[in-house]
Structure formats: structure tokens, C-alpha cells
Amino acid sequence: xxxSPVLTYVIFLPLFGALLLLFVRRDKITLIKSxxxxxxxxxxxxxxxxxxxxxxxNSAMQFWYSKPWIQSLNVNYTVGIDGLSLLLVMLTTxxxxxxxxSAWNSIQQRVREFTFMMLLLETGMLxxxxxxxxxxxxxxxxxxxxxxxFIIGIWGGKNKVYAAMKFFLYTMFGSLLMLVGIxxxxxxxxxxxxxxxxxTDLIQLYSIGTQIPVAIQTWMFLAFTLSFAIKVPLFxxxxxxxxAHVEAPTAGSVILAGVLLKMGTYGLIRxxxxxxxxxxFAFMPYLSILALIGIIYGALVSMVQTDIKKLVAYxxxxxxxxxxxxxxxxxxxxxxxxxxxxxxHGLSTGALFLIVGMIYDRRHTREISxxxxxxxxxxxxxxxxxxxxxxxxxxxxxxxxxxxxxxLLGSFTSKFLSEWFAIIGATGVIFxxxxxxxxxxxxxxxxxxxxxxxxxxxxxxxxxxxxxPVIVLIFWIGVYPGTFLAKTEASARQAVLRTAGQYxxxxxxxxxxxxxxxxxxxxEGNTGHKE
Amino acid sequence: xxxxxxxxxLAGLGLVLLIVDSLQRRNDHAGxxxxxxxxAACILASFxxxxxxxxxxxxxxxxxxxxxxxxxxFLISALLTVVLSKEYLQRAQRPVGGFCLLVIFATIxxxxxxxxxxxxxxxxxxxxxxxxxxVLAGFFRDRVKSNESSLKYFLLGAFATGFLLYGIALxxxxxxxTSIALILEKCPALSASKIFWSGIALLFVGLAFKxxxxxxxxxxxxxxxxxxxxxxxxxxxxxxxxAFSAIVMIFARPFVQGDSIKLVISIxxxxxxxxxxxxxxxxxxxxxxxxxxxxxHAGYMLAGVAAANQLGRTGVLFYLIVYTFMNVGAFGxxxxxxxxxxxxxxxxxxxxxxxxxxFLAALMAVFMFSLSGIPPFxxxxxxxxxxxxxxxxxxxxxxxxxxxxxxxxxxxxLRLVVVMYFDDREPIATNPSSIVSVAALGCAAVVVIYLGxxxxxxxxxxxxxx
Numbered sequence: 001x002x003x004s005p006v007l008t009y010v011i012f013l014p015l016f017g018a019l020l021l022l023f024v025r026r027d028k029i030t031l032i033k034s035x036x037x038x039x040x041x042x043x044x045x046x047x048x049x050x051x052x053x054x055x056x057x058n059s060a061m062q063f064w065y066s067k068p069w070i071q072s073l074n075v076n077y078t079v080g081i082d083g084l085s086l087l088l089v090m091l092t093t094x095x096x097x098x099x100x101x102s103a104w105n106s107i108q109q110r111v112r113e114f115t116f117m118m119l120l121l122e123t124g125m126l127x128x129x130x131x132x133x134x135x136x137x138x139x140x141x142x143x144x145x146x147x148x149x150f151i152i153g154i155w156g157g158k159n160k161v162y163a164a165m166k167f168f169l170y171t172m173f174g175s176l177l178m179l180v181g182i183x184x185x186x187x188x189x190x191x192x193x194x195x196x197x198x199x200t201d202l203i204q205l206y207s208i209g210t211q212i213p214v215a216i217q218t219w220m221f222l223a224f225t226l227s228f229a230i231k232v233p234l235f236x237x238x239x240x241x242x243x244a245h246v247e248a249p250t251a252g253s254v255i256l257a258g259v260l261l262k263m264g265t266y267g268l269i270r271x272x273x274x275x276x277x278x279x280x281f282a283f284m285p286y287l288s289i290l291a292l293i294g295i296i297y298g299a300l301v302s303m304v305q306t307d308i309k310k311l312v313a314y315x316x317x318x319x320x321x322x323x324x325x326x327x328x329x330x331x332x333x334x335x336x337x338x339x340x341x342x343x344x345h346g347l348s349t350g351a352l353f354l355i356v357g358m359i360y361d362r363r364h365t366r367e368i369s370x371x372x373x374x375x376x377x378x379x380x381x382x383x384x385x386x387x388x389x390x391x392x393x394x395x396x397x398x399x400x401x402x403x404x405x406x407x408l409l410g411s412f413t414s415k416f417l418s419e420w421f422a423i424i425g426a427t428g429v430i431f432x433x434x435x436x437x438x439x440x441x442x443x444x445x446x447x448x449x450x451x452x453x454x455x456x457x458x459x460x461x462x463x464x465x466x467x468x469p470v471i472v473l474i475f476w477i478g479v480y481p482g483t484f485l486a487k488t489e490a491s492a493r494q495a496v497l498r499t500a501g502q503y504x505x506x507x508x509x510x511x512x513x514x515x516x517x518x519x520x521x522x523x524e525g526n527t528g529h530k531e
Numbered sequence: 532x533x534x535x536x537x538x539x540x541l542a543g544l545g546l547v548l549l550i551v552d553s554l555q556r557r558n559d560h561a562g563x564x565x566x567x568x569x570x571a572a573c574i575l576a577s578f579x580x581x582x583x584x585x586x587x588x589x590x591x592x593x594x595x596x597x598x599x600x601x602x603x604x605f606l607i608s609a610l611l612t613v614v615l616s617k618e619y620l621q622r623a624q625r626p627v628g629g630f631c632l633l634v635i636f637a638t639i640x641x642x643x644x645x646x647x648x649x650x651x652x653x654x655x656x657x658x659x660x661x662x663x664x665x666v667l668a669g670f671f672r673d674r675v676k677s678n679e680s681s682l683k684y685f686l687l688g689a690f691a692t693g694f695l696l697y698g699i700a701l702x703x704x705x706x707x708x709t710s711i712a713l714i715l716e717k718c719p720a721l722s723a724s725k726i727f728w729s730g731i732a733l734l735f736v737g738l739a740f741k742x743x744x745x746x747x748x749x750x751x752x753x754x755x756x757x758x759x760x761x762x763x764x765x766x767x768x769x770x771x772x773x774a775f776s777a778i779v780m781i782f783a784r785p786f787v788q789g790d791s792i793k794l795v796i797s798i799x800x801x802x803x804x805x806x807x808x809x810x811x812x813x814x815x816x817x818x819x820x821x822x823x824x825x826x827x828h829a830g831y832m833l834a835g836v837a838a839a840n841q842l843g844r845t846g847v848l849f850y851l852i853v854y855t856f857m858n859v860g861a862f863g864x865x866x867x868x869x870x871x872x873x874x875x876x877x878x879x880x881x882x883x884x885x886x887x888x889x890f891l892a893a894l895m896a897v898f899m900f901s902l903s904g905i906p907p908f909x910x911x912x913x914x915x916x917x918x919x920x921x922x923x924x925x926x927x928x929x930x931x932x933x934x935x936x937x938x939x940x941x942x943x944x945l946r947l948v949v950v951m952y953f954d955d956r957e958p959i960a961t962n963p964s965s966i967v968s969v970a971a972l973g974c975a976a977v978v979v980i981y982l983g984x985x986x987x988x989x990x991x992x993x994x995x996x997x
Contacts, residue, residue, distance in 0.1 A: 070912075072845065072990050073919070135915070139906035146900060149945075153953040161953050165945065172905075172941050176934035179915070183922045183930065198919075 083491030250357025334410020341403030562628025680757025695737025764862025803830025
């Protein structure tokens with residue numbers, strides 16, 4: 001499957017559609033919307049081809065494709081996917097048409113610009129998940145901020161300017177330090193014999209990880225991790241998230257929660273762990289503690305929210321904490337669980353935002369106290385709402401359970417973390433049940449107290465069409481996760497081996513008398529970050 | 532002589548324009564079009580002579596890839612400036628012909644600097660360029676601000692020239708020559724000579740003034756604010772590039788940079804990045820904001836000079852191309868919109884521009900994103916290059932300061948995008964602008980995007996120059 005440009009088509013199809021839109025007159029709104037939907041659907045169809053053709057027994061990069069880009073810096077356009085990225089690519093191509101369709105009526109102004117930005121965003125996100133060159137990755141990683149910035153800033157709520165700016169600056173701050181890290185890594189590759197020249201090729205860099213002195217690894221790890229932790233967002237870097245989510249239009253929130261946040265966790269597992277194994281081990285407990293704090297803190301803050309959208313936004317902090325915990329537990333199960341949980345969170349939180357958006361379109365408020373008894377006036381919406389909430393809580397039979405179970409199982413059996421991490425983490429599931437069900441109860445059950453709610457119309461065909469595909473996947477993953485887990489297993493195993501294996505090899509080499517460089521104990525790196 | 536064609540063409544154009552302008556006092560269009568076609572012919576001549584080399588009058592002028600590269604850059608900057616200034620000047624009822632003439636003479640000066648083989652030639656070029664720019668800065672002689680700008684630039688510029696000349700004199704005293712090649716050759720032998728290093732330092736001061744690096748930046752905000760907007764664009768790109776051509780020629784070499792000179796350049800770079808970006812945040816006038824941003828960009832480029840390696844030299848040159856297009860573009864958008872009552876000089880005036888002038892707003896957004904160094908625009912690659920050079924030269928701290936100040940930069944560049952796109956206030960009326968100038972801006976934006984995505988051949992070309 002190598003050297004086939006099909007992945008490139010998937011990445012750039014939306015961009016092509018976006019450019020095509022520039023030649024459509026801006027007042028032909030239906031045509032513009034249909035074109036946007038068409039291009040995102042075609043992209044999805046092509047990505048289904050990827051999914052079907054993907055060889056799940058192979059842990060190497062597939063659909064690999066490379067062309068020289070900037071020769072003098074040895075930067076190549078290299079793309080490829082493995083089990084870690086395949087599902088995230090699918091998630092992106094799946095959620096974009098869903099989000100576009102959800103915005104069909106709610107975006108009334110500057111429709112052409114909106115569709116343009118959404119398609120641009122899709123290309124950016126796909127590029128992030130497919131890039132195998134650090135500079136190429138960085139270009140997509142940063143470039144994708146621009147469309148998101150416009151989506152929040154133009155079509156957002158009251159505080160949109162503040163939210164858009166905060167989102168941009170936070171992310172930019174983290175990523176620029178990562179840029180120095182990338183340059184340093186490329187430079188370091190030129191000083192050691194193995195690559196012997198400046199390179200940012202990820203596969204080549206994987207092999208030099210353990211050769212980097214631990215003190216420098218620590219700095220580089222911190223630079224990369226800060227960037228990803230802001231994106232995830234890991235506590236205490238999460239403060240941009242509620243602002244951005246609450247102000248973004250529904251379609252923006254869906255993409256933001258559904259895909260953008262996963263770029264952070266994807267970055268951790270794709271770059272941080274394998275590139276800097278010793279530093280990762282040194283920081284493993286600290287990051288896992290931050291993940292735990294995120295799980296509990298996010299859940300507690302969700303509980304006291306009065307705005308439904310804010311509640312869902314904070315629940316993301318909690319759910320993403322699970323994903324980070326799974327990654328740093330570094331067992332095959334937990335990493336697989338993290339990947340599947342990224343998809344799950346994309347589906348269930350995406351769907352929650354869609355439903356909140358549908359309610360908001362009708363009432364123009366998201367205050368929980370404004371509602372009550374929606375089950376009577378909007379039975380279809382209430383049913384969907386129930387399914388999605390339960391999926392988010394992690395009810396067995398629905399998708400959330402699979403991911404959380406694997407993560408907790410993996411972190412319980414992890415050689416690197418104490419079982420207390422899994423035990424404390426599990427309380428997050430209970431909290432999730434509390435805040436989601438309590439919110440659901442206040443919004444949907446009870447009497448219709450507020451006269452404004454009495455004549456609300458139930459979901460339209462279009463809105464049902466938006467939600468049904470998501471619900472189908474929620475059940476599919478919940479009942480038969482094998483379809484998706486099978487694709488990730490080989491790559492998850494490889495990722496764990498690459499990190500843990502390299503680390504242990506290095507440690508073994510060190511214990512031999514006179515062999516290898518100076519001894520590195522797991523604890524030694526701990527002091528590194530205090531310099 | 533063939534290789535001198537572009538400079539000769541330009542000088543000829545200047546003379547022709549003098550005659551055309553004096554014959555046609557009342558109709559400015561003739562001078563304008565003569566300039567446009569003349570500059571286009573010069574650019575064509577540059578392309579034709581791109582591979583030629585020659586040395587003129589005893590190594591005074593050395594024509595080669597390096598001078599052709601910069602020559603093209605200056606010519607393009609001049610052409611864009613002239614195209615974008617016509618309506619601006621007509622609105623203010625100032626003669627277009629005389630303006631074009633001064634731009635051409637300044638450009639000749641710049642080309643002399645880039646092709647200089649001798650410090651005397653560098654000095655001559657700088658003087659020719661600066662004197663033309665002094666006049667251009669005060670071109671609106673009935674406006675107080677324009678006069679202030681001109682006078683400030685002149686007084687401080689004359690002072691800086693003094694430094695430059697004194698530096699050249701000291702270097703001559705120590706080395707017995709003003710030929711750049713010979714000086715570079717004798718450098719290792721002179722490394723103990725205090726007079727020589729004082730001369731080098733004074734030379735750097737003189738050039739740092741021209742590129743607007745901290746602490747020689749005090750003139751920049753006032754001059755850029757008061758000068759006619761297209762002139763500010765020209766000063767911040769052409770004049771800066773010209774001074775950088777001399778700096779790269781002399782200073783971006785490891786054997787000229789003792790550790791102390793390297794440190795001086797690094798500190799200058801760091802100070803420019805920090806001061807430029809931080810002070811720009813608090814500006815309310817867009818031209819002043821761009822002036823401070825210009826100081827910051829001088830800092831980024833000096834980081835490449837401080838690195839003094841192949842990556843650094845290539846990076847600075849690539850950065851200069853990109854910077855020329857994006858900054859002339861940004862000043863160009865302002866000059867198309869700016870009207871007599873100083874409209875469109877403060878951020879608030881741009882509110883809702885995306886609705887009234889969507890194309891101009893989109894162009895401005897492209898320039899702003901590129902200036903703040905966000906991929907896939909070319910500004911990112913420029914920054915990437917100089918930071919990579921700095922890391923390679925063990926100046927990682929400089930790269931870190933660079934990226935941190937870039938974050939600050941994002942804030943003030945995007946403020947403009949915010950008011951143009953996110954502000955829901957009623958937009959204010961704008962002047963109509965001609966298709967030619969909008970097309971010129973469009974071309975600049977296309978180059979900024981194109982170089983961000985396909986930079987390879989330009990970089991390969993630059994790499995061959997050293």
C-alpha cells in the first residue's frame with residue numbers, strides 16, 4: 001500500500017472543495033452548503049476505503065507517501081497512518097459532515113466563509129493526524145488554528161473575541177516552544193552518526209530517542225508536552241477550553257471537542273513518549289497525577305455549572321483526563337483504550353454539543369434552570385439525549401464503557417503506575433453519572449414549568465439525520481468494539497514497545513560493567529525539571 | 532558591462548523621468564506609467580542578467596548572484612510602492628512624477644549597496660538611498676507630521692552616517708584598505724587590533740541604525756507614522772533589505788565574528804525582538820504598530836546574522852523576500868484605505884472591513900497572519916529558518932526569546948484581524964480603489980502564500996549565492 005497518494009487525496013480534498021467555493025457566488029447559499037457537505041462526504045467515503053484496506057496485523061505506517069518538500073532543510077512531505085491515527089482520521093472525516101449538516105440552518109450569515117473555514121479546518125486536522133515529518137506536522141498543527149479562530153470569532157457568541165484570542169494565544173504559546181524543540185531535535189540528529197544530517201523525519205527520529213542526554217530530553221519533553229497539554233487540555237492548562245466551547249457556534253464546538261482536543265492526546269502518544277522515552281518515564285507519575293486531578297476537577301466543576309454547554313465543556317476536561325491516564329499507564333490495553341476513548345469522546349461529546357445546539361436554536365438560552373419537562377414536548381430529542389448522556393457516562397453496551405474499562409484495566413495492571421491511579425480514576429465515572437444524570441433530570445424530566453418551553457417543536461428530519469449516524473456508532477462501538485479495536489492493537493503494542501522497550505534496553509545496557517553511557521535511573525530525570 | 536544592465540537601466544529611467552516630469556507638469560500619469568514600465572523593464576533586465584558576473588572599476592562594484600538577488604528585491608519593492616502610491620498621492624494632491632523619481636534614486640542607492648565591493652561604495656549607496664528617503668518622508672510638505680518625520684530621520688540619519696564613516700576610517704587605519712574582500716582576508720591577522728574592532732563596531736552601529744535594530748530604533752515609530760504610508764512601506768522593506776545586504780555581506784561570517792561581536796549582534800537581536808514586540812502591543816496607530824513590528828522583524832533577521840552559518844545567511848535572505856512582500860502589502864492596504872482626515876490609521880476604523888471590502892480585508896488578514904509567523908504562510912518559514920540557524924549556532928536562547936516574543940506578536944497582528952472580521956460595529960465608508968493597485972496587493976499575497984508552500988526553488992537559488 002506504500003507510495004499510494006490516496007492519503008494525500010483524503011487530506012487535500014476538503015481544501016480543493018474550499019478553493020472551489022471561492023468561485024461560487026456568495027448569495028447562492030444552498031449551493032454553497034451542498035458543495036461543502038458533498039466534499040466532506042466524499043472525503044469520508046475515501047477514508048472508509050482507507051479503513052477497509054488498512055492491514056490491522058501490520059504495525060508499520062501504511063499508505064505511506066513521501067515527496068521532497070524543502071530540500072535544503074531535508075524536510076519532506078511524508079504522510080502515512082497506523083492504527084493510532086487511522087481511527088482519528090475516520091473520526092475527523094465522520095464528524096465534519098455531521099457538523100456541517102448541523103449548521104445548515106443555524107449559520108445564516110456569511111455562509112460561504114463558514115463552509116470555506118470548515119473545509120480548511122478539516123484539511124488541517126487530517127494533516128495533523130497523517131504527517132510523519134515534524135515540520136509538516138507543525139505546519140498543519142498551527143495552520144489549523146486560523147480557521148478555528150475565525151469560526152469562533154465570527155460566528156461565536158457574546159464573548160467571542162475574547163474566547164477566540166485566548167484560544168489562539170494559548171495554543172500558539174505552547175506550540176512555539178515545541179517548534180524550538182523540533183528544531184533542536186533536527187539539529188541533534190545531525191550531530192550523531194545515525195542520521196548524520198538535519199532531519200525532522202519522525203521514523204528516523206524514533207530511533208535516536210534514547211541517545212539524547214537525559215537533561216536535554218527533559219527540556220524537550222517539557223516543550224512538547226506543554227504544547228500538547230494545552231491542547232488536550234490537561235489541568236491546569238484548561239482555562240481556554242470553557243471559553244472557547246461556550247462561545248463557539250455548535251458546529252465549531254463539535255469539531256473542537258470532537259477532533260481538536262484529540263490532537264493533544266495524539267501528540268503525546270505519537271511524539272512525546274517514543275521520542276523521549278527516559279524523560280517520559282521520569283514524568284509519568286506527575287502527568288498521571290495531573291490527569292487524575294483533571295478527571296476529578298473537571299467532574300466537580302461540571303457538577304455546579306448552570307449552563308448546559310459549559311457543563312459539557314468541563315466534562316471534556318474530565319474525559320480527556322482518562323485518555324491521558326491511559327497513555328501514561330503504558331500498557332497495550334490502556335493505550336488501546338485511550339485511542340478508542342478519543343473516538344468515544346468525539347462521538348458522545350460531539351453529540352451532546354449537537355443536542356445542546358438544537359435546544360439553543362429553539363430557546364436561545366442554555367441555562368439549565370430555564371428548562372424542565374422537555375420529555376413531554378420533545379420526546380425524540382429526549383431519547384437521543386438519554387442515549388448520548390449514558391454513553392458519555394460509560395454505561396455498558398454503549399461506547400464509553402469500552403474505552404474507560406480498557407483504560408482502567410490497563411492502568412490497574414500497569415507496571416509503572418500504582419493501582420491507586422486506577423482506583424481514584426474510577427471515581428470519575430461515578431461523578432460523570434452524577435453531573436450528567438442530574439442535568440438530564442433537571443432539563444428533561446418533571447413538569448413543563450416554563451411557558452416558553454410549552455410549544456417547542458421536536459427534531460426535524462435534518463436534525464435526526466445529523467444525530468442518527470452518531471448514535472449508530474455509539475451502539476456499534478459499545479456492542480461490538482472488535483471492528484475498531486482490531487485496527488489499533490498492533491500499533492498500540494508497537495507504541496508501548498517503542499517507549500517501554502527502548503527504555504528498558506537502555507537500562508539493561510547501562511547495568512553492564514563499563515558498557516554504554518552513564519547509568520540512568522528512573523528517578524534521576526525527576527530532578528531535571530527543577531533546574 | 533552586460534551585467535550592469537539593471538542598474539544602468541534604472542539610472543537611465545531616472546534621467547528619462549526627470550525630462551518627462553519637467554515637460555509634463557500638469558499630467559502626472561505620463562511619469563507614473565514611464566516608471567511602471569521602466570521598473571518592469573529593469574526587473575526583466577535583472578532576470579536576463581541573473582547568471583552574469585563582473586567586477587567594475589577595481590572591485591568597487593561586484594556584480595554577481597548576490598547583487599542580482601537584492602537588485603530584484605529592491606526593484607520589486609519599488610514597483611509595488613509606486614503602484615500603490617498613485618491614488619494615495621492623488622488624494623493628497625501631490626505630484627506623482629517627483630515621487631517616482633525619488634523612489635528610483637533611492638533604489639539605485641540600494642542596488643549600489645548590495646553590489647558594493649568596497650566600504651566606500653557601501654557608504655555612497657547608503658547616502659544616495661537615505662537622502663532620497665529623507666525627501667520622500669517629508670513629501671507631504673504641508674503636513675506637520677510629514678515634516679517632523681523627515682527632519683527626525685534626517686538628523687538621526689546624519690548622525691548614524693557619521694558613525695558609519697568613522698567606522699570605515701578606523702578600519703582603513705587598521706587594515707590599510709577599504710575593500711571588503713581584503714578586509715575579510717586580513718581579519719584573522721587583525722584580531723588583536725583594538726582600532727580594527729572599534730571600526731567594525733562603529734560600522735555595525737551605522738548599519739543597525741538603518742535596519743532599525745534596538746538600541747538604534749528611536750527614529751522608527753515617528754518617521755514611519757509621519758511619512759506618507761507607501762514611503763513607510765518602502766523604508767521598512769527596501770531600505771531595510773539594503774542595509775541587511777551590507778550586514779550579511781560583512782558580518783554573517785564566522786571569522787569576522789569574534790565571540791564578542793557575535794554576542795553584541797545576539798543581544799541586539801534579542802533586544803529588538805523583545806522591545807519591538809512588546810511596545811507594539813500598546814500602539815493604537817496602525818502605522819506605529821507596524822513600525823514597532825518592523826523593529827521586531829529586524830531582530831529576527833539579526834538572529835540569523837548572529838548565527839553566521841549557511842542556514843543563517845540563507846534564512847535572512849529568504850526572510851527579506853517574504854518580509855518585503857508582506858510588509859509592502861500591509862502598508863499598501865493602509866495606503867489604499869487611508870484618507871485625508873487620517874482615517875484608517877487607528878484600529879477602530881477597520882471594524883467591519885470584511886463586510887465592506889472583503890477582498891482587501893482578506894489580503895490584510897493574509898499579511899497579518901504571515902507577519903505573525905503562522906504556517907502555511909511564508910512568514911513562518913522565514914522565522915523557522917533563522918531560528919534553526921540560531922539553534923545550529925548554539926544560540927538556542929535566542930531562538931527561545933524569538934518564539935516567545937512571536938507569541939506577543941500574534942496578539943497585536945491578530946487585533947487587526949479581530950476588528951476587521953469579528954467587530955459588529957457599523958463599518959465606515961471607504962475610498963474606491965483601482966483594480967491595478969488591488970491586483971498588485973493580490974499578487975503580493977499570492978507570493979506570501981506560494982512561498983510558504985513551495986519555497987524550495989527560491990531557497991535553492993539563495994543557497995547558491997554563498
